Amino acid sequence: MTDINTLLEPGRTLGVIGAGVMGQTLIKGLLEAGLVARRQIWATAKTQASCDEVAESLGIATIRDYREAASTAGILLVCVKPAQIGTVASVLRESSVREDTLLISILAGVTTERLEASLPSHRIWLRAVPNTPCVVRQGMTAVCGGSGASAHHLSLAERIFSSVGRCAIVEEHYCNAITALSGSGPAYMYLMMEALADAGVRVGLRRDLALELVAQTMLGSARMVLDSGRHPASLRDDVTTPAGCTIGGLLMLEDGKIRSVLARAVEEATRIVEQLGRPPSR
Numbered sequence: 001m002t003d004i005n006t007l008l009e010p011g012r013t014l015g016v017i018g019a020g021v022m023g024q025t026l027i028k029g030l031l032e033a034g035l036v037a038r039r040q041i042w043a044t045a046k047t048q049a050s051c052d053e054v055a056e057s058l059g060i061a062t063i064r065d066y067r068e069a070a071s072t073a074g075i076l077l078v079c080v081k082p083a084q085i086g087t088v089a090s091v092l093r094e095s096s097v098r099e100d101t102l103l104i105s106i107l108a109g110v111t112t113e114r115l116e117a118s119l120p121s122h123r124i125w126l127r128a129v130p131n132t133p134c135v136v137r138q139g140m141t142a143v144c145g146g147s148g149a150s151a152h153h154l155s156l157a158e159r160i161f162s163s164v165g166r167c168a169i170v171e172e173h174y175c176n177a178i179t180a181l182s183g184s185g186p187a188y189m190y191l192m193m194e195a196l197a198d199a200g201v202r203v204g205l206r207r208d209l210a211l212e213l214v215a216q217t218m219l220g221s222a223r224m225v226l227d228s229g230r231h232p233a234s235l236r237d238d239v240t241t242p243a244g245c246t247i248g249g250l251l252m253l254e255d256g257k258i259r260s261v262l263a264r265a266v267e268e269a270t271r272i273v274e275q276l277g278r279p280p281s282r
Contacts (some may be wrong), residue, residue: 008040009116012074017088019043019054022106023079025134027058029163042069071096075156078105085110089118093242097122102153104128104143104160109277112146112172123148126157129178130164132186139165142184144172144254176277180269188265193218 012038016023019225025044026044030036042061045051051062063069070076070092077181078088085107097103097119104126105115115125125146133139141161143155154169161167193214200210225232 008076010076011072013069013072014041014075014077015069015073016041016043016077016079017066018079018084019050019062021132022130022134023077023225024054025139025164025252026077026130026160027060028077029134029137030160031058033163035159035163067095070101071098073097073101075102075104077160078103078107082107082110083280085115085118088091092119092122100124101115102126102156104157106130107274107277108183109176109275111175111277112144114277114279116146116148124153125149126153127162127172127175128157129175129183130161131183134164137164140185141165141167142170142175142182143167144170144175144179154177162189168232172236176273177266177270179273180266183273184269188262189218192197197252208282 001163007245014030016027019027025040027043030041031038038058040061042065043051043054043058044052044066048064049062054060055062069152076097078085080088085105099122101122102124103115103117104131105112105117106128107115108129110127112125112127115127116123123146126143126149127146128141128143131139135276139161141164143154143161158167158169160186193211197207197211201207202215205213221235224230224235228235236250240250
């Protein structure tokens with residue numbers, strides 16, 4: 001797999017535009033994986049106080065005005081809110097971003113076509129869809145390339161996001177659905193964990209014990225799916241013995257239409273993501 005330093009030539013840097021939770025998480029992952037040195041990386045934040053906090057906690061350079069710094073970048077990670085793409089593009093247009101600089105956006109719903117249109121002189125854009133478990137190096141990120149992206153750029157992005165979990169290269173038309181499924185997915189998991197822990201309390205368990213049981217069970221179940229390669233239905237059958245308690249519980253879940261409710265949740269989130277990525281009407 002391509003090493004990140006093949007793109008960071010002498011004097012080139014990696015910049016993170018928007019050092020919020022995900023921006024800082026990616027910085028930590030890159031540093032801990034040894035993919036970039038602290039002297040090669042810089043970041044921006046909304047306020048000077050935030051810049052100072054990031055600089056102190058991560059030991060990297062932070063700045064408010066990144067027009068000059070962007071001119072040295074080999075890679076720029078754009079980690080702001082979708083509505084801020086216009087502001088970022090305006091700053092980058094005023095800087096001397098080199099044509100071979102790789103720009104990677106994590107903006108929900110914003111297409112590579114729109115990203116390229118926002119910076120007409122630059123065509124090397126990638127779009128990434130990470131999720132919050134990246135914070136504990138168990139994230140899931142999907143990456144796709146714009147019109148100017150090569151296999152080399154995609155391989156590089158895969159290396160970057162693999163430092164905080166798993167990474168898959170996908171076609172862009174999947175990205176909104178992926179945002180709704182794995183991007184929003186942790187929230188669905190937390191809601192189910194909370195509900196199951198409440199159920200444990202209802203049948204007599206201490207809340208802390210119930211939550212630990214649920215969280216570890218969900219973690220272990222996910223690991224079995226990933227490591228075994230077996231379908232979840234097959235693994236479920238291993239637990240579901242004839243006339244046992246598990247089949248009774250499963251039938252109650254089916255009576256509650258859990259499958260269709262989850263499907264509708266993902267459909268609704270996908271619809272909203274599509275709206276987030278559209279330019280503001282004039």
